[in-house]
Amino acid sequence: MSVPATPSASRLVRPVAFTPKRPLSTISTASDDSSSSLPRATTPSLLGNAKKFKATISTESKSRLNTKSRPGSPTKGSYDASRPKTPTSRPKTPTSARPKTPTTPRRGASTGLEDVISEMDVSRIDPEEALVDFENVEAADISGEIDESMLKDYGGEDKVLVSIRVKPTDNPAVWNYNHKKIQLDNSAGKAPQEFNFDEILTGSENKPVYNAVARSHVCAAMDGYNAVIFAYGQTASGKTFTLTGDEDQPGIIPRAMKDIFGYIRRTPTREYLLRCSYLEIYNESIHDLLAPPSTSAAQPVQIHGTGPNVVLAPLREEVVTSLKGVREVLHRGEGNRRTASTDWNERSSRSHSVFRVVIESRERGDRQDGEGTPSGRMTPGYRPPTPGGARLQAKGGRSVQTSVLSLIDLAGSEKATSDKERTREGKYINTSLLTLGSVISTLAENSAKGKTDHVPFRNSKLTRMLQPSLSGDARISVVCTINPSKDAVGESTSTLLFAQRIKKVQLHAQKKEVVDTDALLERYRKEIEELRQRLAEREAEAPVRNRRLSAREQLDESRAMNDLNSRIRQLTKLILTSQTVGESKGDESRPASPTKIDFDMSPYQLQQELLAARRELETQSTQILSLEAALLARPVLPPDAPDSEKDKMLSEQAKTIRELEFVINGYEDNLGEPLRQVKEDVEREWSVKLDKETKLREEKEAWADVLVKQLEKEKKMRLKLEEERQALAAFVKKFDALGLGSSIVLPPTKLKPPMPNPGGAAAVFAERHQRQNKNLSLELDPVAEASPVRFTAAAAEPSLLEEQWDGLDETSFEIVEKLLSDKSTRSSPSSPLREVFAAKENVPA
Numbered sequence: 143m144s145v146p147a148t149p150s151a152s153r154l155v156r157p158v159a160f161t162p163k164r165p166l167s168t169i170s171t172a173s174d175d176s177s178s179s180l181p182r183a184t185t186p187s188l189l190g191n192a193k194k195f196k197a198t199i200s201t202e203s204k205s206r207l208n209t210k211s212r213p214g215s216p217t218k219g220s221y222d223a224s225r226p227k228t229p230t231s232r233p234k235t236p237t238s239a240r241p242k243t244p245t246t247p248r249r250g251a252s253t254g255l256e257d258v259i260s261e262m263d264v265s266r267i268d269p270e271e272a273l274v275d276f277e278n279v280e281a282a283d284i285s286g287e288i289d290e291s292m293l294k295d296y297g298g299e300d301k302v303l304v305s306i307r308v309k310p311t312d313n314p315a316v317w318n319y320n321h322k323k324i325q326l327d328n329s330a331g332k333a334p335q336e337f338n339f340d341e342i343l344t345g346s347e348n349k350p351v352y353n354a355v356a357r358s359h360v361c362a363a364m365d366g367y368n369a370v371i372f373a374y375g376q377t378a379s380g381k382t383f384t385l386t387g388d389e390d391q392p393g394i395i396p397r398a399m400k401d402i403f404g405y406i407r408r409t410p411t412r413e414y415l416l417r418c419s420y421l422e423i424y425n426e427s428i429h430d431l432l433a434p435p436s437t438s439a440a441q442p443v444q445i446h447g448t449g450p451n452v453v454l455a456p457l458r459e460e461v462v463t464s465l466k467g468v469r470e471v472l473h474r475g476e477g478n479r480r481t482a483s484t485d486w487n488e489r490s491s492r493s494h495s496v497f498r499v500v501i502e503s504r505e506r507g508d509r510q511d512g513e514g515t516p517s518g519r520m521t522p523g524y525r526p527p528t529p530g531g532a533r534l535q536a537k538g539g540r541s542v543q544t545s546v547l548s549l550i551d552l553a554g555s556e557k558a559t560s561d562k563e564r565t566r567e568g569k570y571i572n573t574s575l576l577t578l579g580s581v582i583s584t585l586a587e588n589s590a591k592g593k594t595d596h597v598p599f600r601n602s603k604l605t606r607m608l609q610p611s612l613s614g615d616a617r618i619s620v621v622c623t624i625n626p627s628k629d630a631v632g633e634s635t636s637t638l639l640f641a642q643r644i645k646k647v648q649l650h651a652q653k654k655e656v657v658d659t660d661a662l663l664e665r666y667r668k669e670i671e672e673l674r675q676r677l678a679e680r681e682a683e684a685p686v687r688n689r690r691l692s693a694r695e696q697l698d699e700s701r702a703m704n705d706l707n708s709r710i711r712q713l714t715k716l717i718l719t720s721q722t723v724g725e726s727k728g729d730e731s732r733p734a735s736p737t738k739i740d741f742d743m744s745p746y747q748l749q750q751e752l753l754a755a756r757r758e759l760e761t762q763s764t765q766i767l768s769l770e771a772a773l774l775a776r777p778v779l780p781p782d783a784p785d786s787e788k789d790k791m792l793s794e795q796a797k798t799i800r801e802l803e804f805v806i807n808g809y810e811d812n813l814g815e816p817l818r819q820v821k822e823d824v825e826r827e828w829s830v831k832l833d834k835e836t837k838l839r840e841e842k843e844a845w846a847d848v849l850v851k852q853l854e855k856e857k858k859m860r861l862k863l864e865e866e867r868q869a870l871a872a873f874v875k876k877f878d879a880l881g882l883g884s885s886i887v888l889p890p891t892k893l894k895p896p897m898p899n900p901g902g903a904a905a906v907f908a909e910r911h912q913r914q915n916k917n918l919s920l921e922l923d924p925v926a927e928a929s930p931v932r933f934t935a936a937a938a939e940p941s942l943l944e945e946q947w948d949g950l951d952e953t954s955f956e957i958v959e960k961l962l963s964d965k966s967t968r969s970s971p972s973s974p975l976r977e978v979f980a981a982k983e984n985v986p987a
């Protein structure tokens with residue numbers, strides 16, 4: 143499959159906290175119609191456990207169903223808005239001409255599937271998956287080839303439309319064919335067997351193939367019928383080329399999507415909602431191709447329910463509003479499919495890929511959203527809104543059609559045929575394809591002979607998934623691709639036999655039109671009205687309310703109102719109408735996927751979510767405040783605290799900061815961009831504080847160095863002082879021994895030799911330092927911090943050492959001066975005093 147790459151659609155991430163879990167609904171509902179020999183299934187619906195109403199079809203609706211509208215074809219490629227057509231062939235049989243609305247389960251009725259979480263439930267659709275509105279269809283998205291004369295009714299919808307596509311080959315072909323008949327050439331050496339089909343197609347043009355094989359079924363799907371188109375054939379015979387095609391020759395899928403938008407554009411009386419899913423069945427395991435490969439591998443899609451009540455879960459659905467959105471979905475699916483495979487060729491030829499489009503539509507009525515029914519562009523036979531009548535109108539319900547178009551690229555059919563010969567190699571057997579063959583055979587047999595033999599739908603994933611459609615609930619078109627070369631005769635014959643069998647299967651496709659207030663389309667419309675009403679109320683109350691709200695609450699309030707407003711705008715954009723199809727200027731005018739807001743939430747739920755978010759924010763604010771308080775109340779470090787204490791404190795602060803960051807991150811996750819600023823501010827504030835703490839620590843370390851140096855200096859001084867004291871004491875002793883003491887009057891009060899202190903100089907220093915700094919805060923507070931500068935200022939006072947030395951110097955000086963001034967002492971050359979001085983001053987005596 144080659145899908146043109148497109149710029150990726152915007153996929154905004156919805157905060158998890160805002161995503162409510164929702165209950166499951168079933169894919170289809172049981173029919174109460176038993177008039178048919180085959181069980182009559184209803185159109186698959188996504189509304190299983192939602193409340194539904196049994197609605198009668200309006201007169202206009204009946205006449206529409208019974209009248210085959212064949213208005214003139216518009217000019218090719220042009221759009222005639224005033225003459226919208228409904229180009230679907232109508233049932234011919236009396237039974238199918240008047241389809242009955244199926245009975246649907248009432249709310250609360252158990253389907254037995256309530257526990258299954260299904261993303262196919264409309265109420266669980268990811269809001270990123272855009273709702274489509276007929277007014278939004280892009281001109282560029284509309285097929286330029288719309289020509290209703292091309293729409294054919296191949297014998298009515300009770301039969302499967304079977305076409306054969308013969309792949310061009312350079313080898314000599316061994317098949318003869320015209321536009322309806324194909325038969326093996328006699329030269330092939332086998333008994334010529336003739337096959338008749340609805341169409342034999344040749345060549346490499348995909349447009350005629352689409353017109354012949356798919357267009358009528360696409361239109362039927364738009365008109366409310368389920369439709370299945372699948373390609374069957376041996377490997378490399380052209381199935382993918384037919385369904386997907388390439389850029390030059392777009393296949394059925396891109397052409398179908400163009401026609402869908404074209405159909406919407408040409409039907410101004412209805413509005414539509416389109417949802418796509420894309421899955422792959424490989425080795426009897428279903429993978430959601432729209433989910434990331436890791437997710438889909440870890441959580442394969444399961445089929446829940448039986449018969450017509452089939453639910454695939456978990457399976458993503460993407461709502462699309464333009465071809466761009468469709469391309470994005472296909473591109474993503476293809477990418478995921480390739481990622482999941484180690485051998486792409488082998489895997490693609492052995493797996494089935496299923497692209498599904500769910501189409502919801504209803505008449506455009508007089509809406510309270512100001513957009514009313516488009517004037518002057520009415521479809522002939524326009525039906526008034528609310529076909530359910532006054533009772534249903536009172537309940538707010540409007541008739542909604544739901545149909546599913548499934549486009550299936552099957553695995554190579556030779557796997558089903560030739561695998562019989564290699565049963566030992568179990569891995570090659572494609573159970574789904576083999577079961578499809580036997581299911582078709584049984585169905586054909588039952589139809590032909592009026593039997594009710596058991597049909598082995600449950601034997602494979604593919605048939606179980608297709609059971610509602612194969613049971614007759616859908617219009618089916620099969621394109622069987624063959625390689626006309628001689629060496630592929632066996633495979634081609636087998637394919638043609640399959641095609642012949644499926645041609646016999648009887649169908650009973652029914653349109654489904656139910657009034658369902660829970661249909662996504664209806665809910666969106668209703669929600670738009672409710673949101674508008676709510677917004678108007680809020681706006682009216684705003685002046686009074688704002689007076690009693692804090693600034694922060696007012697901000698929250700205005701954000702909530704903005705959210706409401708943008709939600710209304712998005713919901714309005716999502717609904718496609720013919721006007722929006724024509725008026726849009728291009729792909730860029732409308733997002734491929736709308737902003738991710740949960741469209742499924744009612745205004746009340748939205749309000750609850752807002753309240754919950756606010757409560758969460760308040761809790762987080764409290765956490766932040768308490769963490770800040772804890773930081774402020776941290777223990778104060780004493781100035782002489784060891785480094786290990788300081789380290790511990792710093793690491794505790796870092797931890798607190800990390801916790802703050804954590805809280806702020808959660809806070810930001812909830813409120814997004816506005817809080818990023820707050821986070822940055824807090825980060826900045828705390829990083830400044832951290833820097834200050836680090837600086838302070840460095841300063842304290844420097845201060846400690848200074849202190850150590852001071853102590854060493856003091857120690858040296860003390861030693862020197864002690865030496866001097868001893869010398870002086872010896873000098874005095876000698877002086878006294880010489881008998882000179884009586885003649886010299888020493889000033890005893892001034893002689894204060896330093897005495898050793900009990901704690902040593904360090905203790906004295908510490909005591910003095912404490913005294914000096916008792917008024918200084920040495921705590922690690924950036925404002926009241928202690929610093930070496932202050933210490934230096936304190937140390938500028940005379941130090942202990944300086945005082946001691948000053949006293950000693952002065953005393954020594956006075957003593958010496960007195961001695962020197964004593965004439966008797968100086969006059970004696972042998973004076974002992976002189977010797978002492980000479981020894982002390984190191985001068986000759």
Ligand SMILES: Nc1ncnc2c1ncn2[C@@H]1O[C@H](COP(=O)(O)OP(=O)(O)OP(=O)(O)O)[C@@H](O)[C@H]1O
Pocket residue numbers: 308309310345346347375376377378379380381382383384487490491552553554555623
């Ligand atoms: N009608 C056709 N005209 C031109 N080329 C064709 C046609 N049919 C098939 N091809 C080419 O043949 C090749 C194989 O076709 P394709 O991949 O569609 O086969 P397939 O049946 O899907 O194979 P598989 O079962 O392996 O998926 C492709 O290159 C395709 O372009």
